[in-house]
Amino acid sequence: MSAFPTARAVRTTSEGLLWEPSERWVRGCKGEVTVVDSRHPVLVWEPEVSVPLYAFPREEVREDLLRPAKNPLTGTHSGSRIFYDLEVDGELLENAAWTFPADDLAGHIAFEWFSRSGRGLDHWYEEDEEIFIHPRDPHKRVDALPSSRHVRVEIDGTVVADTRRPVLLFETGLPTRYYIPREDVRLDLLVPTEHSTGCPYKGTAEYWSWRGDADVPPHLVWSYPDPLPAAGAVVGLLAFYNEAVDITVDGDRLERPVTPFTTALSARPVT
Incomplete structure (x- = not known):
């Protein structure tokens, strides 16, 4: 599309x-x-x-x-x-x-x-x-919907998140992002970073990196502590780059998508 x-x-x-x-x-x-x-x-x-x-x-x-x-x-x-x-x-x-x-x-x-x-x-x-960043595209939608889907996230075979109360964020042109309550995330396996990004639809994001030895890029987990109204339902929840982790939804493992973020993630130095 x-x-x-x-x-x-x-x-x-x-x-x-x-x-x-x-x-x-x-x-x-x-x-x-x-x-x-x-x-x-x-x-x-x-x-x-x-x-x-x-x-x-x-x-x-x-x-x-x-x-x-x-x-x-x-x-x-x-x-x-x-x-x-x-x-x-x-x-x-x-x-x-x-x-x-x-x-x-x-x-x-x-x-x-x-x-x-x-x-x-x-x-x-x-x-x-x-x-911020660029004008909002009038042909683009961002919908954040609470869900009862069963979402599990693995990094290098380790389950780092498991929830039945995610918020699914649907953004035109990007894969569905699964935002997960902090209580359902293994925060002990993540380390906060100083990295941040801005989005004209969602606000300013803070990031975490994987604490283990897996060959994954840094800054692959993010959250919006004070999102813009269009994405208010994801406040404080954590999301993972589908491009770099394994996500299973209702028992079906998702293919890792290829997006504009794929190249940037693979080019980042591994920490």
Whole structure:
């Protein structure tokens, strides 16, 4: 199944970009300075990238803060036509903004998100709610449903979790994640890490690694201590990467899925 939207509102450019207008009021800030204040943003999906970004009409962007890029990037953002550096309060952020080559998006400027790329604007808002990492995809759903399925998780043959009261999280384009109460997890076999990630649908996650000698990647267990409302049912529960552990549901062992996380997990150094 394609991870990209297929609704009729989505348009395709000759460069392979997908885009559609959004009715959300979007603001992007660098520190206390509002750089973008837009009531007419468009969502853009780049080829081979499953999550969208925003582009904005020039008149809704602080163009007085943009400078032609001193060291423009090449081969990024679908062959972008022009890159800009952003200067705010004496700080110069290189290649923080760009324009797409597509005629459909002429007159629009897109920005990097600091929490995603390490550069660019560091605070974003849809209406009055702050969002993180990337815009929320209107074609994507996240449903967290309490269940009575019997879920067992094994790592290298050791049962590390066993529950009949999981919360199943269904997220478009990803395998079902099984969130398990802490009382049903062998926490003595896990060690907390300083790793954390952010998700625009679920919030900020904390992580644990396997304490044993099994050849598994670090940070393969996570939890949302303060999830966003859409995922409120998983608060404090623990989930395991299906890609790296063995999960049995109602007596049937699941195949390990191949997802965008598979390569990242296999590339991490083993602890």
